[in-house]
Amino acid sequence: MAAATACATGTAFAQKRTDEPVQTIPAIRNLDPAMVELGKKLFFDPRLSKSGFISCNSCHNLSMGGSDNLKTSIGHNWQQGPINSPTVLNSSLNLAQFWDGRAADLKAQAGGPIANPGEMAFTHELAIDTLKSIPGYVNEFKQVFKHDKLSIDEVTTAIAAFEETLVTPNSRFDRWLDGDNKALSKDELAGYTLFKESGCVACHNGPNLGGNSFQKMGLVQPYKTASTAQGRVEVTGKDADRLNFKVPTLRNVELTYPYFHDGEAPTLTMAVDLMGRLQLGREFTQDENAKIVAFLKTLTGQQPQIGMPILPPSTDKTPKPRPFD
Amino acid sequence: MAAATACATGTAFAQKRTDEPVQTIPAIRNLDPAMVELGKKLFFDPRLSKSGFISCNSCHNLSMGGSDNLKTSIGHNWQQGPINSPTVLNSSLNLAQFWDGRAADLKAQAGGPIANPGEMAFTHELAIDTLKSIPGYVNEFKQVFKHDKLSIDEVTTAIAAFEETLVTPNSRFDRWLDGDNKALSKDELAGYTLFKESGCVACHNGPNLGGNSFQKMGLVQPYKTASTAQGRVEVTGKDADRLNFKVPTLRNVELTYPYFHDGEAPTLTMAVDLMGRLQLGREFTQDENAKIVAFLKTLTGQQPQIGMPILPPSTDKTPKPRPFD
Numbered sequence: 001m002a003a004a005t006a007c008a009t010g011t012a013f014a015q016k017r018t019d020e021p022v023q024t025i026p027a028i029r030n031l032d033p034a035m036v037e038l039g040k041k042l043f044f045d046p047r048l049s050k051s052g053f054i055s056c057n058s059c060h061n062l063s064m065g066g067s068d069n070l071k072t073s074i075g076h077n078w079q080q081g082p083i084n085s086p087t088v089l090n091s092s093l094n095l096a097q098f099w100d101g102r103a104a105d106l107k108a109q110a111g112g113p114i115a116n117p118g119e120m121a122f123t124h125e126l127a128i129d130t131l132k133s134i135p136g137y138v139n140e141f142k143q144v145f146k147h148d149k150l151s152i153d154e155v156t157t158a159i160a161a162f163e164e165t166l167v168t169p170n171s172r173f174d175r176w177l178d179g180d181n182k183a184l185s186k187d188e189l190a191g192y193t194l195f196k197e198s199g200c201v202a203c204h205n206g207p208n209l210g211g212n213s214f215q216k217m218g219l220v221q222p223y224k225t226a227s228t229a230q231g232r233v234e235v236t237g238k239d240a241d242r243l244n245f246k247v248p249t250l251r252n253v254e255l256t257y258p259y260f261h262d263g264e265a266p267t268l269t270m271a272v273d274l275m276g277r278l279q280l281g282r283e284f285t286q287d288e289n290a291k292i293v294a295f296l297k298t299l300t301g302q303q304p305q306i307g308m309p310i311l312p313p314s315t316d317k318t319p320k321p322r323p324f325d
Numbered sequence: 326m327a328a329a330t331a332c333a334t335g336t337a338f339a340q341k342r343t344d345e346p347v348q349t350i351p352a353i354r355n356l357d358p359a360m361v362e363l364g365k366k367l368f369f370d371p372r373l374s375k376s377g378f379i380s381c382n383s384c385h386n387l388s389m390g391g392s393d394n395l396k397t398s399i400g401h402n403w404q405q406g407p408i409n410s411p412t413v414l415n416s417s418l419n420l421a422q423f424w425d426g427r428a429a430d431l432k433a434q435a436g437g438p439i440a441n442p443g444e445m446a447f448t449h450e451l452a453i454d455t456l457k458s459i460p461g462y463v464n465e466f467k468q469v470f471k472h473d474k475l476s477i478d479e480v481t482t483a484i485a486a487f488e489e490t491l492v493t494p495n496s497r498f499d500r501w502l503d504g505d506n507k508a509l510s511k512d513e514l515a516g517y518t519l520f521k522e523s524g525c526v527a528c529h530n531g532p533n534l535g536g537n538s539f540q541k542m543g544l545v546q547p548y549k550t551a552s553t554a555q556g557r558v559e560v561t562g563k564d565a566d567r568l569n570f571k572v573p574t575l576r577n578v579e580l581t582y583p584y585f586h587d588g589e590a591p592t593l594t595m596a597v598d599l600m601g602r603l604q605l606g607r608e609f610t611q612d613e614n615a616k617i618v619a620f621l622k623t624l625t626g627q628q629p630q631i632g633m634p635i636l637p638p639s640t641d642k643t644p645k646p647r648p649f650d
Contacts, residue, residue: 044388045388046386046389046393047394051395051399052393052394052395053383053393053395053399058378061371062633063369063370063633063634063635063636064371064636064638065638068371068377068378069372069377069639069646070376070377070378070646070648074376074378074648077403078402078403078648080648080649254638255638257638257639266641266645267641269641303635305632305633306632306633307630307631307632307633308387308388308630308631308632308633309388310388310628311388311389313389313390313579313580313582314394314582316591316592316594320591321394321395323395323399323403323405324405
């Protein structure tokens with residue numbers, strides 16, 4: 001049967017396309033399944049927040065492309081966040097984490113929101129006190145880490161391991177890269193050609209179509225926004241890095257609206273139009289825009305299949321959530 | 326192998342216990358799997374709220390016993406809810422929904438929070454406009470309901486169907502009811518005997534150990550609380566129904582802390598102690614209390630295994646969430 005199938009569809013397949021500026025997602029490294037499972041629990045556990053209401057998944061919702069689909073996120077006490085929540089999907093492929101790259105990797109990132117007063121508004125100490133009061137967690141940490149220490153280091157290691165599994169392979173575009181000529185329509189392919197020839201690919205390249213450099217928002221034309229986010233300068237202190245942001249991935253971009261660091265572009269059409277003007281000094285025609293958008297929608301990959309974790313219950317000793325203090 | 330196993334553990338099994346005031350969970354009725362799947366998507370979809378941030382699962386979290394483990398829930402704009410979020414688990418077994426029973430069934434309940442200004446703060450009209458703008462939903466509703474109408478009626482029908490599947494069979498106590506003598510320890514069994522003989526079972530009986538009657542909170546001693554919830558009187562208008570609340574289920578009670586309609590009892594120990602005093606005029610000794618708590622912890626059943634749904638993306642026409650308006 002396999003041979004017959006290969007034969008019947010044989011003409012649709014060319015060789016793998018290895019000379020493109022975009023590549024398929026590399027295989028994830030070997031991870032301890034028990035650590036991944038622990039990380040998943042922590043990712044979904046709102047007890048890592050002061051309120052007991054906000055978890056990692058609140059703003060990086062795995063039902064919604066690993067984002068919250070809001071302009072800027074909602075934090076503790078309904079505070080309006082300063083920036084658009086980037087997707088957690090394929091985030092292990094990024095050169096650094098956060099829009100300004102202030103965290104070197106997923107592990108360094110994971111502790112940030114827990115202790116950010118505008119996000120989960122907790123402290124690492126209280127988060128650890130909480131976890132240590134829950135025998136289900138204490139036992140699981142011990143089994144996974146083979147030692148008795150339970151600190152923010154173990155917590156962020158486990159969350160990062162879970163996040164590493166959140167890749168989305170096998171998009172239609174990946175199938176085309178793998179040699180399936182029928183995976184893309186004529187318009188989608190024309191969109192990809194435009195994407196390359198007009199210069200989008202200069203920043204959105206590699207396996208994550210972005211995530212591998214910092215670039216100035218408003219390279220050709222200045223970007224007008226009410227957002228006060230200054231980007232990379234806040235990390236490096238160099239004025240040349242003002243409004244430099246990590247180039248976002250375009251994988252699953254159909255799911256991760258609205259767009260830009262301030263979330264001010266509600267649709268792909270608007271995002272493509274603005275990117276053309278601001279970064280390339282180019283005005284895409286409606287037809288060109290539509291073709292690029294059609295291409296972008298081929299980047300939606302297989303979403304991770306996540307079984308909701310059952311969280312170990314708190315005990316009489318667990319610190320109480322304080323949503324309204 | 327099966328026969329050998331049955332033989333080896335044969336002595337542990339008695340006949341099913343059919344004369345107890347508590348019964349195992351009845352099998353759920355035949356439900357259309359496609360409708361259940363659609364209902365699951367809606368249950369997890371924060372686009373049914375004004376903010377785009379709050380879903381059914383926010384306060385009935387299936388990772389946490391179908392509750393939010395908060396005294397009272399957090400609603401739109403971080404409003405403090407008036408009452409403790411009851412678990413959605415096994416809720417189809419209840420005689421009515423909400424603490425005051427104002428909804429006759431799950432379908433009638435499901436529309437409430439969407440339009441409640443203190444909860445999801447949306448309107449049914451806007452929720453339907455949102456769903457109608459999303460082709461993924463439009464197609465799925467059409468396939469499930471075999472007609473083109475997409476109204477709050479279809480939405481709540483699907484959510485209720487999903488919620489009907491959220492039962493938790495096979496707790497250790499159920500295994501004991503089914504004849505497994507080794508399923509409970511001596512102390513747990515002593516706790517169950519106390520639970521029956523002291524009168525707890527007068528209200529907490531049936532397959533859901535509650536959920537089948539309204540009872541006055543503070544029957545023997547008045548209950549002192551800052552909560553303004555008045556209970557059943559707000560539905561019937563009868564003064565005799567003041568502070569009458571639906572008796573909560575005790576299934577999975579280990580997971581659904583804190584307790585009572587106002588969430589003022591943080592631990593099972595305190596809940597048992599207060600119930601004894603307020604409802605039975607009885608002061609349980611520490612040992613009695615511990616045994617009843619041990620019994621209550623045997624009521625944790627198999628939690629539903631939920632695969633996170635992948636929600637169909639919004640389109641350019643979808644109304645934008647308005648978290649900060």
